[in-house]
Amino acid sequence: MSSRDSKRSADLLGRLLGPAEPEVSCDECFEQLDRYVEIERDGRDAEAAIPGMRAHLEGCPACHEDHDSLVALLASDAASPES
Amino acid sequence: MPETSFSPAGRGADGESLEWLAALSAAGHRREDAIERLHALLLRAARFEVARRRRAVGVALDPGEVDDLATQAADDALMAVMRKLPTFRGDSRFTTWAYKFALLEAAVKVRRRAWQGREVALEDDGWARLADRAASPHEDAQTAELLGAVGRAIAEALTPHQRAVLTALTLDDVPIDVLAERLATTRGALYKTLHDARRKLRARLAEEGLEPGRATAGGTR
Known part of the structure; x- marks a missing residue:
């Protein structure tokens, strides 16, 4: 079995089974997203501050994309603060 | 909107955030100016997200459609921000808090646009592909044992609705x-269905003495 096949199977099982840890809901994720991302940007332990958020971001791709976009937008702001 | 005195209940808003809150809850020109600035901020965030999402999902949009989607997203986000303003706790900067509404609106619009005209077939036997x-x-x-066990668990432990949602997502x-x-429901309600289905699958695997490794941690697309 090639490493590519192995990764595809792991990805498939991951999508089917989701995270093993307790996770927040989509609504709680949206509620806390801004705070979570700022804690991450400050280099502090975001998972300790908001338990279950990281597991949800692993299990829910839509919320994961919202998270990544907010991180990217804030990084863009920081790179060109006058815009 | 009546003038309100805001005192966010969170960690304490920074000065710039308090200024946004005061201006948006003021009267007359000060409020109108703040709303205009807020809309410009949300429009920039929406454009940013439309550009990201269209690349990610590979949807072809002409410049007019990009502008339309971003403007609709900014308009909807502005309404959401103004409606939710009393709930702002100051746990983040006001602009970070506001951005998330624009990003959400824009992402949802691009995803729906990408699937416009495409059929979503809800099948509760799609999991049978796992057996193959x-x-x-x-x-x-x-891996084959795990895939086989997951397939059996889907067939035996889930309801038809859970199977259909799991298969689609x-x-x-x-x-x-x-x-x-398409199902006239919400992201949260669907994710709850998915979450419950996943818990049942994990419980069934545990009954069979199977323990999926950390490598399988992940989500839908």
Whole structure:
């Protein structure tokens, strides 16, 4: 079995089974997203501050994309603060 | 909107955030100016997200459509921000808090636009493809056993609705917002169905003495 096949199977099982840890809901994720991302940007332990958020971001791709976009937008702001 | 005195209940808003809150809850020109600045901020965030999402989902949009989607997203986000303003706790900067509304609106609109005109077939037997995969000579014995067990668990432990939602979201890669729109429900309600289904699958695997590794941690697309 090639490493590519192995990764595809792991990805498939991951999508089917989701995270093993307790996770927040989509609504709680949206509620806390801004705070979570700022804690991450400050280099502090975001998972300790908001338990279950990281597991949800692993299990829910839509919320994961919202998270990544907010991180990217804030990084863009920081790179060109006058815009 | 009546003038309100805001005192966010969170960690304490920074000065710039307090200024946004004061201006948006003021009267007359000060409020109108703040709303205009807020809309410009949300429009920039929406444009940013439309550009990101269209690349990610590979949807072809002409410049006019990009502008339309971003403007609609900014308009909807502005309404959401103004409606939710009393709930702002100051746990982040006001602009970070406001951005998330624009990003959400823009992402949902692009995902739905990408699936416009495409059928979403809800099938509760799509999981049967797992059996084919488990039987594939490309799978090692342990993975094949796990895939086979997951397939059986889907067949035996889940309700037809849970099977259909799980199949659409995890095997057919239907975005959750698109499925929510087609089923006239919400992202949160669908994810709850998915979450409950996943818990049942994990419980069934545990009963069989199977323990999926950390490598399987992941989500739908």
